[in-house]
Amino acid sequence: MLIWEVLIRLLVATFCGGIIGIERGKKNRPAGFRTYILVCVGASLTMILGEYLACMYSLWSEQVSTLLNSDIARIGAQVINGIGFLGAGTIMITGNQQVKGMTTAAGLWASACMGLAIGAGFYSGAIIGCTLIILTTAIFSKLEAFILLHSRNVNLYVEFERPDDLTRITDRLRTKNVRIYDVEFVKAKQTENKYPSAIFSLQLPKKTSHSSVVTEIATIEAVKKIEEL
Numbered sequence: 001m002l003i004w005e006v007l008i009r010l011l012v013a014t015f016c017g018g019i020i021g022i023e024r025g026k027k028n029r030p031a032g033f034r035t036y037i038l039v040c041v042g043a044s045l046t047m048i049l050g051e052y053l054a055c056m057y058s059l060w061s062e063q064v065s066t067l068l069n070s071d072i073a074r075i076g077a078q079v080i081n082g083i084g085f086l087g088a089g090t091i092m093i094t095g096n097q098q099v100k101g102m103t104t105a106a107g108l109w110a111s112a113c114m115g116l117a118i119g120a121g122f123y124s125g126a127i128i129g130c131t132l133i134i135l136t137t138a139i140f141s142k143l144e145a146f147i148l149l150h151s152r153n154v155n156l157y158v159e160f161e162r163p164d165d166l167t168r169i170t171d172r173l174r175t176k177n178v179r180i181y182d183v184e185f186v187k188a189k190q191t192e193n194k195y196p197s198a199i200f201s202l203q204l205p206k207k208t209s210h211s212s213v214v215t216e217i218a219t220i221e222a223v224k225k226i227e228e229l
Contacts, residue, residue: 005121006048013044013118016130017111023138039086039108040115043079047119050075076116083112107137152204155229158217159197163187165222166198176216179203195224
């Protein structure tokens, strides 16, 4: 393999990984510009190494008159498995039991796969993959927000003064014909949560907006905090 081909592949990996990283960095995600570049370049270099070893095995086989077998994809497969620890580090659970970082973790994994494609010289597949990753993280996020906003199912995190206030909240929801699927109650703690809280899984009536339900609950004096999950 010529040195310029190695250089081109690593530069393309840097460019594609950087583009995705910039978009995630603007949203203050745990993995940003440099992280995506490093993942993509590292995966690309791993694939190049696999091709290099395959070429060297063929040369060594000719010299020692012994057939040596090499699987080019073997090293690359370890990247797919190993990237899991990095993705797991970006996933976190907030105090209101909300999971964040799943998209970032999936983006890192997809970026590693893109780097493997670049390292193998499969530029057309890598460019198409890079385009789809950017569309998914940048544009499709708005589509996802639109779908969730108009969904009849909603989860609400509510903090209130006393445990008895939970009944007042459920009664207010029933007056609005809101169907309550589940209520997860969390007691108050001196170190973390000063107030008791609950996560409501609701189904809204037709033509009832999320904001109207949130506003209705917020009018209750005992409610200290409300957030849509």
